Amino acid sequence: MKTQFKPAHSLVWLSLIAGMSVLSGCSIDINGDDDDDKDKDMHESYHYQVTVTNLTQAQPLSPVSLTLHNASTKLWMAGEMASSAIEVMAEGGDNSKIAELSAVKMAYSGDGILMPGHSQSWMIESMYENYMYLSVATMLVNTNDAFTGKTGIDLSNLEVGMSMHYTTMAYDAGTEANDEINLPGPAAGGEGYNNTRNDVDRVHIHPGVLSNAELTGSMLSPEHKFDNPVTKITITRMQ
Amino acid sequence: MKKTAQSLAKNAVMAAALAATAFSAQAAELDIKLYNLTHGITFTPVVVAAHDSQTMLFKVGDTASAALQKMAEGGAIDDLSSQVTTAGGVVVENPAQGMLGAGAMTMAMLDTQDNMYLSLTAMLLPTNDGFVGLDSWKIPSEAGTYTVWLNAYDAGTEANDEIINGGGASGTPGIPVAPNSDGGTGASGVRSTESNNMVHIHPGNIGDTDATGGISDVDSRVHRWLNPVAKLVVTVK
Incomplete structure (x- = not known):
């Protein structure tokens, strides 16, 4: 069972940047199956507030993906090939494939772009002992395939009222050449996801962008x- | 008279001892070393502050205070410093006795009294409103030596036009100076606006290699950087 909280307007925005058809597949899907009652790994509900701050000067961030999964899951690894789900997000800002990964137990999405200098907060809930690992992921939309986040944050030892703080690096998904033309953000309004992989095909630390001051x-x-x-991420256990 | 003076002095010593006892549960003596790790960026006079959880020099994602703007655009730390001391904090001002050049290190000693957090700022030259910063680092209660890597921030108060024109007052465009006389003149300007007016991570200098024109008076071979731009080594005694 997977619970997805996806406010409708996030998909409207996604459609703008990724060229998807408006509102397709848009729903708030809170699965009420009885299966959970049989889950042996359930525990009392833990609540966390997650705040993400965009520290860039002019890189809006695509709707932030927050997912809960088990200890052995990493959504990406520097030096390894990006998954298709990461490629789709890193090139076009669409985080829905991450939410659909079989390893993901619960998925939340930001309800719009996170503008430079701004913060967004979410309340997330975990009730599964084996799925206490959080991943946060989002695209820098004025790039070909840059993304940022933190994968596999262990929430299980955080006590009520305590906080954890992280800052995140910009990664290059390695799936699209950095031509600084085919990028979906407002600087270009160009192509988002394309399944062709024409770069080094491994996740690495992003070398940065050149801009028109240096790249014709x-x-x-x-x-x-x-x-x-x-970005800066703050996680506070609320209960 | 002499006896009275001695007696007063003795009382003062005792008062100081009592005060020290009162704060001994939290007070920390810090030895601080700050290293400028950049290739060719100069730090203006540094302010190091110990303060409580309610006080800050800056915060990413927030609008810069007028005092922060004054430091970030012109290097003046007096307003930041007095804000901290007014709020009960303690500061070390200008430990390098002037500019801290690339590759240089400066030292300071600080008695934090009952203040639990450490912050630091200095303007980066040549930039429009860039600064190196530490925001509210929790001072460890355990004695030892701790290393903290510091990033370059953009105050978000002035467009990064990269024109060196002496403009160091708050709200005046331009860069005050390239302290090593390694800047250019006659640049047309990289940009005249900036959309993010919150404190954020500095995107870096652009620069060019034209000393008498081009888009920037900053030298792209000398004045670029990547984070971290400074190393802070704090010894808690």
Whole structure:
């Protein structure tokens, strides 16, 4: 069973950046199956507030993906090939494939873009002992395939009222060449996801963007440059 | 008279001892070393502050205070410093006795009294409103030596036009100076606006290699950086 909380307007925005048909597949799907009652791994409900701050100068972030999964799951690994789900998010900002991964028990999505300098917060709930690992992922939309986040944060030892803080690096999914033209964000409004892989095909630390000050034909201007860290994540256990 | 003076001095010593006892549960003596790790960026006079949880020099995602803007655009730390001391914090001002050049290190000693958090700022030159910062690092209660890596922030108060024109007052466009006389002149300007007016991670200098024109008075071979831009080594005694 998987519980998804997906406010409808997040998909409207996604459709704008990813060229999807508006509202297709849009629903709030709270699965009420009885299966959960039989789950032996259920425990009392733990509640967390997760806040993400966009630290970049001019890189809006796609709707943030928050997922809960088990200890052995990593949504990505530096040096390894990106999964298709990460590729789809990193190139087009669509986080729905991450939510659909079989390893993911619960998935939440931001309800719109997270603008530079702004913060968004979510309340998430975990009631499964074996799924106490959080991953946060989002695309830097004025790039070809840059994303950021943190995967596999262990929530199980966080006590009520306590907080954890992380800052995150910009990764390059390695699935699309950084031509600085085929990017879906407002700087270009160009192509998002494309299943062709024409880059090094491994996740790595993003080398940064050049902008039109240094790369002829780039759709980016100097304000779109970024340096690490690109987001700050704060997780507070509420109950 | 002499006896009275001695007696007063003795009382003062005792009062100081009592005060020290009162705060001994939390007070920390810190030895601080700050290293400028950049290739060619100069730090203006540094302010190091110990303060409570309600006080801060800056916070990412928040609008810069007027005092922070004054430091980030012109290097002046007096307002930031007095804000901290007014709120009961303690500061070390300008430990390097002036600029802290690339590759240089400066040291400071700080008695934190009952303040639990450490912050630090210094403007980066040549930039429009860039600064190196530490925001409310919780001072460890256990004695030992701790290393913290510091990032470059953009105050979000001035567009990064990269024009060196002496403009260091808050709200005045331009960069005050390239301290090593390694900047250019006559640049047309990289940008005249900035959409993110919150404190954020600095995107870095663009620069160019034209000393008498081009888009920037900053030298792209000398004045770029990647985070971290400084190393802070704190010894809790």
